[in-house]
Amino acid sequence: MVEQLPEGLVTPVLVVDADVLDRNIARMAQAARTGGFALRPHAKSHKCAEIAGRQLRAGASGLSVATLSEAEVLAAAGVDDLFVACPLWLDAGRARRLHRLADKVALRVGADSVQAVRRLADAVRGSDRRVEVLVEVDCGARRTGVRAADAGRVAEAGADAGLRVVGAFTFPAHGYDHDPGARERAARDEEQALAEAAESLRERGLDAQVLSGGSTPTAGRHRAGPVGELRPGVYVFNDAQQLAIGTCTADDLALCVATTVISRPARDRFVLDAGSKVLGADRSPWVTGHGHLPRYPDATVTALWEHHAMVRLPEGAPAPALGSVLALVPNHVCTPVNLADELLIARGGVELDRWRVAARGANT
Amino acid sequence: MVEQLPEGLVTPVLVVDADVLDRNIARMAQAARTGGFALRPHAKSHKCAEIAGRQLRAGASGLSVATLSEAEVLAAAGVDDLFVACPLWLDAGRARRLHRLADKVALRVGADSVQAVRRLADAVRGSDRRVEVLVEVDCGARRTGVRAADAGRVAEAGADAGLRVVGAFTFPAHGYDHDPGARERAARDEEQALAEAAESLRERGLDAQVLSGGSTPTAGRHRAGPVGELRPGVYVFNDAQQLAIGTCTADDLALCVATTVISRPARDRFVLDAGSKVLGADRSPWVTGHGHLPRYPDATVTALWEHHAMVRLPEGAPAPALGSVLALVPNHVCTPVNLADELLIARGGVELDRWRVAARGANT
Numbered sequence: 001m002v003e004q005l006p007e008g009l010v011t012p013v014l015v016v017d018a019d020v021l022d023r024n025i026a027r028m029a030q031a032a033r034t035g036g037f038a039l040r041p042h043a044k045s046h047k048c049a050e051i052a053g054r055q056l057r058a059g060a061s062g063l064s065v066a067t068l069s070e071a072e073v074l075a076a077a078g079v080d081d082l083f084v085a086c087p088l089w090l091d092a093g094r095a096r097r098l099h100r101l102a103d104k105v106a107l108r109v110g111a112d113s114v115q116a117v118r119r120l121a122d123a124v125r126g127s128d129r130r131v132e133v134l135v136e137v138d139c140g141a142r143r144t145g146v147r148a149a150d151a152g153r154v155a156e157a158g159a160d161a162g163l164r165v166v167g168a169f170t171f172p173a174h175g176y177d178h179d180p181g182a183r184e185r186a187a188r189d190e191e192q193a194l195a196e197a198a199e200s201l202r203e204r205g206l207d208a209q210v211l212s213g214g215s216t217p218t219a220g221r222h223r224a225g226p227v228g229e230l231r232p233g234v235y236v237f238n239d240a241q242q243l244a245i246g247t248c249t250a251d252d253l254a255l256c257v258a259t260t261v262i263s264r265p266a267r268d269r270f271v272l273d274a275g276s277k278v279l280g281a282d283r284s285p286w287v288t289g290h291g292h293l294p295r296y297p298d299a300t301v302t303a304l305w306e307h308h309a310m311v312r313l314p315e316g317a318p319a320p321a322l323g324s325v326l327a328l329v330p331n332h333v334c335t336p337v338n339l340a341d342e343l344l345i346a347r348g349g350v351e352l353d354r355w356r357v358a359a360r361g362a363n364t
Numbered sequence: 365m366v367e368q369l370p371e372g373l374v375t376p377v378l379v380v381d382a383d384v385l386d387r388n389i390a391r392m393a394q395a396a397r398t399g400g401f402a403l404r405p406h407a408k409s410h411k412c413a414e415i416a417g418r419q420l421r422a423g424a425s426g427l428s429v430a431t432l433s434e435a436e437v438l439a440a441a442g443v444d445d446l447f448v449a450c451p452l453w454l455d456a457g458r459a460r461r462l463h464r465l466a467d468k469v470a471l472r473v474g475a476d477s478v479q480a481v482r483r484l485a486d487a488v489r490g491s492d493r494r495v496e497v498l499v500e501v502d503c504g505a506r507r508t509g510v511r512a513a514d515a516g517r518v519a520e521a522g523a524d525a526g527l528r529v530v531g532a533f534t535f536p537a538h539g540y541d542h543d544p545g546a547r548e549r550a551a552r553d554e555e556q557a558l559a560e561a562a563e564s565l566r567e568r569g570l571d572a573q574v575l576s577g578g579s580t581p582t583a584g585r586h587r588a589g590p591v592g593e594l595r596p597g598v599y600v601f602n603d604a605q606q607l608a609i610g611t612c613t614a615d616d617l618a619l620c621v622a623t624t625v626i627s628r629p630a631r632d633r634f635v636l637d638a639g640s641k642v643l644g645a646d647r648s649p650w651v652t653g654h655g656h657l658p659r660y661p662d663a664t665v666t667a668l669w670e671h672h673a674m675v676r677l678p679e680g681a682p683a684p685a686l687g688s689v690l691a692l693v694p695n696h697v698c699t700p701v702n703l704a705d706e707l708l709i710a711r712g713g714v715e716l717d718r719w720r721v722a723a724r725g726a727n728t
Contacts, residue, residue, distance in 0.1 A: 010457050010728050044670060066671045086671060089626040089637070089687055093374055112627050115686050143672055144627040144635050173669065262453040263476050263508040271508050273453070277702045277727045281645040282670075305537065306408060306646075306698055307430045307450060307727065308507055322479050323453055334670055338641045339703065341725055361705055363641045363671065364374050 003294035003327040004349040012274040020254035029058035042233030047359035049077035069362035087112040095123035108132040114157040121161030139193035141173035152200035167210035168197035175217040178286035187221035195226040239333040240292035256327035272309040280335025292329040367658035367691035368713040376638040384618035393422035406597030411723035413441035433726035451476040459487035476500040485525030503557035505537035516564035531574035532561035539581040542650035551585035559590040603697040604656035620691035636673040644699025656693040
């Protein structure tokens with residue numbers, strides 16, 4: 001239970017329940033195995049070598065990252081199979097960094113334009129190990145990625161330039177929409193986009209060995225078929241948004257911000273010492289507040305400033321005393337992790353360890 | 365001009381225009397002097413020893429901070445007069461830290477309850493130097509602080525416990541509201557709340573030597589009268605929100621995130637490599653997008669993910685080429701600064717220096 005906090009914490013601080021973390025990692029690994037999917041968890045959610053190690057020991061085939069610098073940090077920590085799951089645009093500096101990294105680990109990168117794959121080809125020419133490339137396709141999220149039918153065109157340009165293009169990837173951001181059918185629909189969209197991308201590659205004589213999709217909301221919803229690899233990230237910790245859309249239960253929440261009640265300006269309101277500089281301010285439009293308080297599930301975090309969270313209680317509900325330390329589960333766990341230097345690891349209210357957020361700030 | 369960027373940047377990165385920064389610091393110092401106000405700028409906006417030094421040399425009487433850890437970092441950097449402008453709740457660890465800090469610098473702290481001032485009194489008893497206390501009063505922001513009429517009650521409890529209570533402070537968060545009269549009204553609210561607080565202290569036989577208010581939106585709007593000290597923070601850099609509410613012009617923007625165009629999914633859209641892990645996601649309800657692009661002032665940053673910003677152009681507007689590096693001015697500058705390890709200082713598109721964000725993450 002993430003709300004069982006050690007005594008004497010210096011708040012605000014990120015606290016992880018070791019048991020829930022381990023259970024979340026094991027459950028996703030088991031589900032991927034059972035479904036016949038390769039699992040390549042997204043490390044942007046934890047940025048932490050200890051958690052990367054646990055995911056790999058549980059059977060992950062490698063890790064996904066969002067940036068070259070995250071890849072560099074995890075490579076230095078001994079992770080030897082990494083996918084930069086973003087369309088990579090190589091300037092001269094990034095080209096050199098990619099080359100160095102490719103000599104060290106099995107590396108896969110994303111691209112979503114002919115110009116980008118040509119730059120990739122120039123950068124990795126002469127590398128000892130061959131970088132693998134996946135074309136990003138848009139499955140309905142309307143963020144990055146080409147239309148699935150255009151995947152072959154980008155892939156062919158890469159292959160012609162000497163790149164090893166091995167398939168396609170997609171990210172179903174629209175699986176985070178609030179309506180109850182969003183996750184099922186996003187999973188179908190991924191399947192369809194990746195199937196079309198594979199067909200588009202085949203038409204150009206290229207084999208799509210890797211078709212990578214998935215996210216925490218859609219990971220459990222794929223049918224056997226085109227999707228071969230899953231890249232969920234948030235599932236290790238879960239968060240208030242996952243709870244709100246029903247992809248986890250309160251028992252699956254592994255991370256909270258421990259925060260102190262510093263002010264009680266009115267009977268039905270109190271103020272916590274955790275603001276956007278610790279929690280992040282990411283917030284889906286449909287979320288009602290800025291996090292979830294397990295001990296006060298009916299309370300709403302109505303406003304967030306840099307160092308204050310305002311909590312409003314339902315009529316007549318008892319408020320915590322000044323100085324109480326509460327667990328506050330963030331809306332979106334990936335941003336508070338990127339704001340913290342370390343995670344305090346606890347079990348049953350006892351501190352076990354502190355793990356460094358090694359890739360904190362590694363966003364280039 | 366903040367949009368004049370050095371060549372070859374590793375993006376995303378925070379770039380500060382040295383000339384605009386110096387001008388902003390000088391202008392606020394001059395305005396405070398002319399108006400007869402003490403200036404105690406809020407360091408939470410920059411967290412940087414070099415900028416603190418510039419503010420002090422320009423005539424600031426000391427600095428404001430939001431947390432004890434920010435105070436500790438600035439004290440270590442040589443700042444010797446600090447006000448923790450938050451209602452401080454002292455647990456055992458914070459009590460020890462406050463005691464150590466009080467032996468080192470002239471320290472002032474905030475409190476907004478009788479319980480909090482009693483804890484403060486216990487903590488500083490026996491200290492070599494006397495910590496000064498200001499009672500926080502609410503001037504309409506509805507965040508922390510007691511009603512102005514209750515300031516005397518809290519102050520008296522502090523004085524009775526042996527504390528040196530020297531006045532009151534307030535923060536006009538509602539000065540950030542969008543309607544054009546908000547800043548003027550908030551400035552009047554501060555004046556009224558601080559005048560009432562002073563009266564409330566006097567009724568208990570206590571002298572209000574310090575009445576501290578101010579913020580970047582209201583700093584230039586105070587009449588001679590109750591407010592004696594101003595605590596603006598954002599003005600050193602300004603940001604897209606200040607531009608939107610008219611407290612600065614585009615020429616006063618001193619900080620941007622330099623970011624690369626990594627994808628062009630459609631003719632009227634492009635994607636930048638700066639997301640909420642670099643920009644922060646703070647966003648006033650009335651702001652139309654996630655930042656301001658000086659070179660594309662009519663474009664809107666319509667969506668932000670952790671590593672992507674989606675920009676939409678007006679019909680028919682020319683889009684930047686893939687790989688272009690653009691200046692993106694964040695909505696609220698205080699959160700991106702807290703996400704960065706350093707600030708790149710430039711003048712006329714040439715890198716001059718890199719300054720460490722020494723108090724990055726110092727939020728306890």
